[in-house]
Amino acid sequence: MVSPPGALAKDKKRAILEATLAILREEGLSGLKMEEVARRAEVGKGTIYLYFRDKKDLLKCLVEERTWAFYREVEGIVRLRAPFFTRLEALLQKRLAWIAEWRGLWAAVAREAADDPLPWLQGLHQHYLDLLEELIQSGQAEGAVRPGLHPRATAHVIAALGCTPQLEVEAYLEHLMEVLRKGVAP
Template sequence: MAAMITPPGAGVKDKKRAILEATLAVLRERGLSGLKMEEVARRAEVGKGTIYLYFRDKRDLLKALVEERTWAFYREVEEVVRRKAPFFVRLEEVLRRRLAWVQEWRGLWAAVAREAMDDPTPWLKGLHEHYLRLLEELLRSGQSEGAVRTGLSPRATAAVIAAMGCTPSLEVEAYLEHLMEVLRKGVEP
């Protein structure tokens, strides 16, 4: 019987992922003020010292969590943007995922980012810039297929869509339906 060979670095990635997932679970249950490294270690099934092999301190752990969850979301969005489907189908899917991501964080994202850094503004803008570029790409493809007016600036329209799709004030499905109607028809009579 041949021995199973684990690829180099696989255990490291698994432990790091377990720590990040445990951190998110603790944040959801106890909030930022209830985040204790001992609890993260227990949930990740690692020793407390193991956390410090991957992260300098709690701030470094929180920053890594925001980056990991944000880039995972961006990879999902990129896949949808580049899919062969009509513009409005892709736009609705991007917004559906955006609303799910916002709901997942339930207001924790900004607090975690602030806790992770003294001034997270440039770092957060850098992360958000990638999302805006993906929306611009989606809008340009919509213009190419004739679904979006060519006179609209993809950059400005991307910024509007990004702002609209981040704070639902209604039940998510109702919000998404209304948002899509506004985007399809515009606001002119």
């Protein structure tokens, strides 16, 4: 069977990105060596440079790839035909899983990937905020979210929640959902 044009290249690039993430999880940023990435991805070291200019470019691509994959999943959840709180809980579960995947590496990798990562990361994060705002607006249209809440501000609050759970994930999610369903007023 003949592969479609570009399929082999996509497979190699994906293998390189997956090897990079595995090494980052195991060794941290200081343990990331291009030779080891090549070995784990089962490609020659020079092959890495066919897809990425240097280590910074590889890390930047990894962050973007994983972030956009997460956003595509979030978008699917936001646009489900399901009650607001069902979608919100699914979204927060996905967010906590994504945070667990990065295990504290996100900031270090982002700093290493770009000389000034703030504008780049803010641009990436804006898409997540837009999706959360869409979710809030749909919740308002459904009658599940108070109409007086500002969708953009509420999106920012939800984005800030669930970033660093200090409890076991299930207990954290359960409590977070209770706070969001009932609010904090007596």
